[in-house]
Amino acid sequence: MATSRGQFGSRIGFILAAAGSAVGLGNIWGFPTQAASNGGAAFVLVYLVLAFLLAYPVLMAELLLGRHAHGNTVIALTRISDRPLTKAIGAATGLTGIIVASLILSFYAIVAGWMLGFTVAYPLSSLGFGSSSTWLTAFTVPRNLTLMTCFMVMTMGIIMGGVHNGIERWSTRLMPALVVTLVALALYVFTLDGAVEGLKVYLLPDFSKVFSGDLILAALGSAFFSLSLGVGTMLIYGSYLSDDEYLPSIGAQVALIDIGLAVLAGFLILPSMYVAAERGVEIFDASGALLSEDTLIFSVLPALFTSLGSIGVIVATAFFGLMSMAALTSSISMLEVPVAFLVERFQWSRQRAATIAGTIIGLISAVVIFNFESLFGLVIALTTRYGQPLLGLMLCVYAGWVWNRNSLLQELKKNNPAAEKTWFWRLWPFYVRIVCPAIIAIIFARSLL
Ligand code: PFF
Numbered sequence: 441m442a443t444s445r446g447q448f449g450s451r452i453g454f455i456l457a458a459a460g461s462a463v464g465l466g467n468i469w470g471f472p473t474q475a476a477s478n479g480g481a482a483f484v485l486v487y488l489v490l491a492f493l494l495a496y497p498v499l500m501a502e503l504l505l506g507r508h509a510h511g512n513t514v515i516a517l518t519r520i521s522d523r524p525l526t527k528a529i530g531a532a533t534g535l536t537g538i539i540v541a542s543l544i545l546s547f548y549a550i551v552a553g554w555m556l557g558f559t560v561a562y563p564l565s566s567l568g569f570g571s572s573s574t575w576l577t578a579f580t581v582p583r584n585l586t587l588m589t590c591f592m593v594m595t596m597g598i599i600m601g602g603v604h605n606g607i608e609r610w611s612t613r614l615m616p617a618l619v620v621t622l623v624a625l626a627l628y629v630f631t632l633d634g635a636v637e638g639l640k641v642y643l644l645p646d647f648s649k650v651f652s653g654d655l656i657l658a659a660l661g662s663a664f665f666s667l668s669l670g671v672g673t674m675l676i677y678g679s680y681l682s683d684d685e686y687l688p689s690i691g692a693q694v695a696l697i698d699i700g701l702a703v704l705a706g707f708l709i710l711p712s713m714y715v716a717a718e719r720g721v722e723i724f725d726a727s728g729a730l731l732s733e734d735t736l737i738f739s740v741l742p743a744l745f746t747s748l749g750s751i752g753v754i755v756a757t758a759f760f761g762l763m764s765m766a767a768l769t770s771s772i773s774m775l776e777v778p779v780a781f782l783v784e785r786f787q788w789s790r791q792r793a794a795t796i797a798g799t800i801i802g803l804i805s806a807v808v809i810f811n812f813e814s815l816f817g818l819v820i821a822l823t824t825r826y827g828q829p830l831l832g833l834m835l836c837v838y839a840g841w842v843w844n845r846n847s848l849l850q851e852l853k854k855n856n857p858a859a860e861k862t863w864f865w866r867l868w869p870f871y872v873r874i875v876c877p878a879i880i881a882i883i884f885a886r887s888l889l
Pocket of ligand 1: 461462463464465466467541544665666667668669671673770771773774
């Protein structure tokens with residue numbers, strides 16, 4: 441069954457695909473400034489601990505559930521249930537995950553389209569096509585629609601290629617390219633005046649800022665988004681993994697790569713900001729906090745690139761190319777969630793499922809673009825603040841309470857006969873039953889207040 445529905449060809453292919461899903465816009469435009477404003481290296485440390493205490497167990501729940509079922513979330517959650525009620529709630533949870541993954545893609549594709557536009561705009565303007573370049577970077581409905589459509593078509597094209605020839609092939613190409621670009625850009629920025637100041641702000645630990653309750657909760661929320669949890673992306677990737685792999689160590693590698701690349705992005709972003717400040721660009725907002733998110737990406741950094749003269753074109757193209765690659769390896773994992781369901785539930789071909797799901801999501805994106813002010817922020821909040829944590833909670837409940845403990849152990853024993861004696865088996869079941877649901881419930885309750 442597993443092979444007829446597609447499978448990753450190698451362990452490294454899976455790790456790069458899952459890390460590709462995790463490493464996205466969130467890592468590069470959120471994490472570095474959040475860390476710098478909240479205690480620098482101390483924040484990085486707390487984030488690391490939290491990611492392993494909370495996000496990793498949920499990631500493992502998804503990977504184990506997916507690999508056990510070799511099927512989509514609906515199949516995975518109904519198969520482990522033996523009562524009609526838990527089956528029905530499992531199916532509803534799986535379907536909600538499919539809807540939330542699709543909605544995340546609907547806003548992600550808009551932002552990723554902007555990245556594509558900026559990638560092309562810099563070379564175009566240096567070749568003398570100034571008006572095309574301005575069109576690509578100015579915020580208008582036609583530009584947003586065109587670029588979102590281009591990005592969706594790329595995402596659909598990769599997904600149509602299948603697990604091995606689409607997802608795995610492109611992740612193994614794009615992830616190394618992403619790392620090389622990130623390191624090269626960071627090394628270049630280190631040579632500019634002001635970079636060391638940025639490094640100090642990023643790395644000097646300030647433990648007094650780290651222990652605020654709000655901050656820890658915010659870090660937990662972003663760890664969830666960063667590891668693509670709750671909506672079934674990791675579950676479906678896990679379902680394409682061979683029974684020969686020992687999941688706890690593979691999951692740990694994926695989590696480490698995600699965190700490692702977020703930390704690495706800080707070595708580019710913070711020095712860049714202080715280099716920009718050295719050249720007269722404003723990098724703080726009215727309250728004195730570092731500018732972040734879209735202002736950082738679409739105004740602070742472009743001002744820096746312009747100040748670099750002709751080399752700025754190369755640096756800018758590499759930077760926005762990096763963002764586009766990070767977005768693409770994440771977006772394919774989101775589209776795979778509805779596509780896998782349509783293929784398995786209705787026996788559609790992959791091409792048909794990808795075309796129909798991609799078109800519907802593109803249409804939702806278009807509605808968001810036409811009503812940007814009222815819908816964009818709302819869709820982000822609904823999916824990432826409420827959808828992901830709540831679905832993550834349900835996955836923990838299913839992995840921890842509904843799934844028969846012995847069947848779970850057999851899943852782990854498939855590739856490690858001594859699984860019972862591992863630290864993972866001693867700690868994880870307790871975590872996924874008690875600790876994770878309790879913490880997620882607290883985060884959720886607070887986000888409602
Ligand atoms: N992890 C991605 C990022 O950090 O940008 C975002 C993401 C991907 C969220 C896939 C949810 C998802 F299902």
